[in-house]
Amino acid sequence: MSDHQTSLNRRQLLAAGAALGVGALAAPHVSRAQEAATLRITGWGGKWGQIMSSDLIPAFEKEYKCKVVTDTALPFLPKLQASPRSAPIYDVLHTNSNEQWAAVEMGLVEPKIDAKQVPNLADVYPYAVSDKIVGVSIFTSAIGLGMRTDKDYPAVTSWKDFWDARYSGARGGYVIPVNSLGQAFLTLCGALYGKGYTDLDAAYGALEKIKPIKLVDFTGAMEKMLLSSEVGICVIHDSGVYRYYDDKPPTTFVAPKEGVLALEQVLSITPGSKVKELANAYVNYMLSLPVQKKLAQSVWYSPTNKTVVLDEPYASRLLTTPEKVSSLIQVDWKWYNAHKDAIDSRVNRIFRG
Amino acid sequence: MLSIKIGRFAYLAANWAVLIFLLLPIAIIFVFALNPTPYIEFPPVGVSLKWFDKFFASSQFMSALLLSLEVAALTTVAATVLGASAALGIARGNVPGSRAITAIMLSPLMLPAILTGLALFQTYVLMDVGRPLWGLVVGHCLVTVPYVVRTTLAVLHNFDLRLEEAARNLGASPQRTFFEITLPLIKPGVIAGGIFAFIVSFDQFPVSLFLVSPGQETLPITLFNYLKYDLDGTIGAASVVSILLAALVVIGLDRTVGLRSYVKL
Numbered sequence: 001m002s003d004h005q006t007s008l009n010r011r012q013l014l015a016a017g018a019a020l021g022v023g024a025l026a027a028p029h030v031s032r033a034q035e036a037a038t039l040r041i042t043g044w045g046g047k048w049g050q051i052m053s054s055d056l057i058p059a060f061e062k063e064y065k066c067k068v069v070t071d072t073a074l075p076f077l078p079k080l081q082a083s084p085r086s087a088p089i090y091d092v093l094h095t096n097s098n099e100q101w102a103a104v105e106m107g108l109v110e111p112k113i114d115a116k117q118v119p120n121l122a123d124v125y126p127y128a129v130s131d132k133i134v135g136v137s138i139f140t141s142a143i144g145l146g147m148r149t150d151k152d153y154p155a156v157t158s159w160k161d162f163w164d165a166r167y168s169g170a171r172g173g174y175v176i177p178v179n180s181l182g183q184a185f186l187t188l189c190g191a192l193y194g195k196g197y198t199d200l201d202a203a204y205g206a207l208e209k210i211k212p213i214k215l216v217d218f219t220g221a222m223e224k225m226l227l228s229s230e231v232g233i234c235v236i237h238d239s240g241v242y243r244y245y246d247d248k249p250p251t252t253f254v255a256p257k258e259g260v261l262a263l264e265q266v267l268s269i270t271p272g273s274k275v276k277e278l279a280n281a282y283v284n285y286m287l288s289l290p291v292q293k294k295l296a297q298s299v300w301y302s303p304t305n306k307t308v309v310l311d312e313p314y315a316s317r318l319l320t321t322p323e324k325v326s327s328l329i330q331v332d333w334k335w336y337n338a339h340k341d342a343i344d345s346r347v348n349r350i351f352r353g
Numbered sequence: 354m355l356s357i358k359i360g361r362f363a364y365l366a367a368n369w370a371v372l373i374f375l376l377l378p379i380a381i382i383f384v385f386a387l388n389p390t391p392y393i394e395f396p397p398v399g400v401s402l403k404w405f406d407k408f409f410a411s412s413q414f415m416s417a418l419l420l421s422l423e424v425a426a427l428t429t430v431a432a433t434v435l436g437a438s439a440a441l442g443i444a445r446g447n448v449p450g451s452r453a454i455t456a457i458m459l460s461p462l463m464l465p466a467i468l469t470g471l472a473l474f475q476t477y478v479l480m481d482v483g484r485p486l487w488g489l490v491v492g493h494c495l496v497t498v499p500y501v502v503r504t505t506l507a508v509l510h511n512f513d514l515r516l517e518e519a520a521r522n523l524g525a526s527p528q529r530t531f532f533e534i535t536l537p538l539i540k541p542g543v544i545a546g547g548i549f550a551f552i553v554s555f556d557q558f559p560v561s562l563f564l565v566s567p568g569q570e571t572l573p574i575t576l577f578n579y580l581k582y583d584l585d586g587t588i589g590a591a592s593v594v595s596i597l598l599a600a601l602v603v604i605g606l607d608r609t610v611g612l613r614s615y616v617k618l
Contacts, residue, residue, distance in 0.1 A: 040567075046582025071567040073574050074581070079563060082475045089478065220584050224392035 036066050039278045041092040043070045046220075047243075051298050060285050066278055080108050080270070091273040092282055093135075097264040098180045100134035101333040109134060109268035117280035120287035120305065125325050127262065128304035132330040135268030138286045139301035140328065142253075142260035142319060143181055146172075146226045146236035150250035153232065159192055159256040162233060163209055171213040172225050172234030175351075177344040178217050184261040184331045185235050186343065192258065198335060200343065207350050215351065226251050237263050239300040242317055253317075255327065262328045265301065379596060386589030404586030405593075414591060417575035421555055422598075424486070424571060428493040428554035433547040435494065436501025437539070443502075444509040455506070459499045466496055466559035474563035484566035492564045493554040500553065501546030508542030548606060552599050 043052055049072050057068045071079070071090065077099055083089035085107065093100070093109050103109045113129070113136045115121045121129065121136060128137040145156055153166070162171065174182030186207065187197040194202020214231055216222050223240035225231045227249055238260075241253040267286060269279045285291060292303035296310055302319035303310070310320055319325050336343070385393050389401035408414050439458055443451045461469060473492050477484060516538070520530045536543075558573040565574050576591055 044582060045578040048582070069567045072578055073562070073565055073567070073570055074578065075562075078471065079474065082471060082563075083478045087478075087481075218581050218584065220580070220582055224584050228390070228392040228394055 037064075037275050037278055038067045038069055039092065039275055039282055040069045040071070040090050041282065042076045042090055042094045043072050044094070045072045047299050048295070051295060056285075056291055056294065060282065063285075064278060064281055066275075068282075077103060077108075081106060084272070086272045087274070088270040088272045090270055091275055091279045093268050093270060095266060096180050097133060097137070097262075097266050097331070098183065098333045098336065100266045100268055101337050103268065104134045105334075105337065108270060110271050111135075111268075113267075113269065113283055114280065117277070118284045118287070120284050123307045124287060124304045125306050125322070127325060127328055127330060128264075130330060132332060133264065133266060135266050136283060136287070137262075137264035137266050137304050138283075138292075139265040139295065140304060140319060141237035141239045141263040141265075141301055142255060142328070143184055143235065143237050143263050144256055144260045145254040146222070146234045146241050147252050147254055148226065148229055148232045148250055149252050150229075151232045156233070156254050157257050159188060159258050161256075162235070163206070167233050169212050170232035171210055172222055172231030172236075173210070173213045173215050174219070174222070174235065175215050175217040176347045177340075179219060181219055181222075181235060181237065181261075181263060182215075183336060183340075183343075184263070186347070187331055187336065188258075188261060188329065197329075197332065200339070200346075204346055204350060207347065211351070213351075238302075238317070242300040245300075245313060259327045259329045262330045264330075382589050382592045382596070384589075386586055386593045388586060388589075391585035404590040407585075407587045408590040408594065411587070414572070414575060414587070417570050417572045418591075418594070420569060421572040424489055424493060425551050425555040427490045428497055429547050429551040431490060432494050432497040432501050432550040432554075433543060436498040436546055436550075437505045437543045439498070440502045440505035440509060440542075441535075441539075444506060444512075455502070458502045461495045462499045466557075467562065469495055470560040470563040473560070477564075484564055486566075486569070489561065489564045489571075492560040493557055496557065496560055497550035497553050500549035501543065504546035504549065505539055505542040508539045512538060544606060548603060551602055555599065556595070 043049060049070075052070065057070065060066075061068055076090070076093060076095060079089055080093065080103065088108070093103060095103070100109065104111050111134055113121060118136070124136065127133070128140075145159070145162060147153060147156060151170075156162075173185065176182035176186055186203050189206035190199035190203035191197045192202075193199075193206045214225065216225060219237070219240070222231075222234055222236050223244070226234055226236065226241070227244065236253070238253045238255075241251055244251070267283050269276065269283070273279050287305050289305065289308055292305045292308045293310060295301060296303045296308065296318060297314050300314070300318065306322070306325075308320075309315070310318060314320075319328065381393070384395070384397055386404055387400050387402070388394055388397040389399050389403060442448060443455055443458070448454060470492060473488065473495075474484070477488050482488065512535075517530055517534055520534045521527075525533065556573060557571070558577065561571045561574050562577075565571055570578070572591065572595060576588055579591075580588055
């Protein structure tokens with residue numbers, strides 16, 4: 001081999017270097033293009049996360065020959081907000097309803113799911129796609145009252161019993177500015193003691209009257225407070241009581257006669273998603289009968305697909321019939337988010353003392 | 354004489370009060386970790402290691418622990434090299450505006466770390482590099498380098514330059530002078546900074562919050578998410594392991610390089 005064939009001149013060397021540089025920069029994009037389609041979603045941790053990662057996500061990946069990347073590290077909304085609209089960090093956003101409304105107001109998610117792309121949407125209860133919902137609610141918990149049964153408390157039937165003087169110091173609630181259960185409860189206070197769910201003055205007055213009350217910020221902390229008897233009565237979602245069903249602790253869930261507040265698990269799709277077909281398929285999958293039954297019976301969430309038939313003891317306790325579902329009170333999160341700053345400021349003043 | 358005794362007693366009492374104030378939260382964590390109930394109960398109803406079993410049996414916690422150790426180790430090395438070099442440059446380099454440079458080097462400590470995390474996250478998204486491990490290490494370096502700079506500068510402040518001059522006069526090369534004179538003398542500051550870097554990185558939450566990638570979460574982030582969904586003694590067990598690991602690092606360094614000299618800082 002001659003020198004002429006093996007040696008590179010300066011120009012060739014520069015060209016080769018440039019090609020290598022471009023190749024190195026483009027490599028992630030090229031390799032990404034060659035990979036199976038990737039669906040990026042958000043999701044919960046805990047038992048929900050375990051079932052999703054061990055059973056449901058692998059089954060979806062196998063069926064649709066794709067890869068699903070689940071982000072379970074909160075907060076989801078600021079991350080989505082920080083990513084470009086044309087290349088969002090998530091394809092499907094799973095949050096509670098209040099955050100979905102904040103997301104849709106910022107144009108981060110699409111307001112509705114296309115029923116043509118998601119056939120299982122035809123089987124959901126109307127509340128799951130109502131005008132109070134962005135995207136679709138895939139599961140719902142009922143927010144009611146949790147009680148200790150070993151305290152000789154009288155039977156509770158109404159939300160107003162929460163204000164009974166005998167529970168002074170034994171009540172449990174949430175830090176309203178950071179917890180959606182607390183926020184939902186505030187709107188209910190307006191309806192119980194005022195002209196309606198948006199009667200803030202009545203709500204503030206009612207909140208003043210439930211002091212002293214123990215407040216928690218994490219939803220999951222309330223069930224521990226109830227289990228440890230730190231509170232005797234509290235605002236809680238039914239799953240937080242029912243998940244200890246097998247352990248038979250001295251606690252019970254009460255659905256007050258005025259109705260239960262809805263704590264919806266909502267899915268929506270981002271407008272800039274590059275895998276919309278897959279995103280719709282995922283939403284459809286989450287509404288399918290086997291997935292709805294599996295998750296409902298694992299984490300005690302009420303399925304929104306009305307054709308799901310649950311086993312006992314789930315069927316009799318969760319919202320599984322039109323009659324039970326009619327007791328759900330959906331919060332107007334669009335209205336709430338618009339007033340959130342003022343509400344936070346006032347509520348902080350109420351509970352600061 | 355009596356007033357001296359009273360003063361001494363008050364001084365000791367104040368010290369004990371501070372010590373108890375610092376150690377009480379750790380004691381509560383230990384009680385929570387060893388209590389068999391899935392919530393904090395006082396007085397404890399018994400002693401159980403079941404939360405430690407759950408912690409060590411959880412692949413999620415174990416991978417988070419290993420990732421935290423990996424990130425902390427990489428951060429410690431990078432932050433120590435960068436911070437010590439920067440401190441040397443500032444102290445010795447006759448750099449114009451060295452005071453301003455020092456202030457800039459320490460500025461990440463002034464900024465809320467959550468904003469540092471958010472800004473880096475946005476940068477990575479714009480660069481389209483995702484959320485790689487090196488990105489997390491860079492984030493941790495940003496908030497740990499200032500500690501190394503500060504502790505190394507403190508040592509350099511009292512450094513006797515004549516020792517280096519003597520070595521050079523005796524024929525030592527700049528490299529030999531650095532490794533045999535300068536480095537041993539500034540070692541207490543560098544190691545102290547390294548320890549800070551390790552502990553700050555290992556416990557780092559706000560910067561990691563935005564930079565961890567899905568499925569690859571550090572221990573503090575995993576604990577935070579666990580807290581939201583499954584508040585039980587596993588959190589206590591993880592915290593105990595975390596505290597013991599940090600203590601082990603300090604003890605290990607004491608045995609290998611000796612920490613007593615840092616008291617001079």
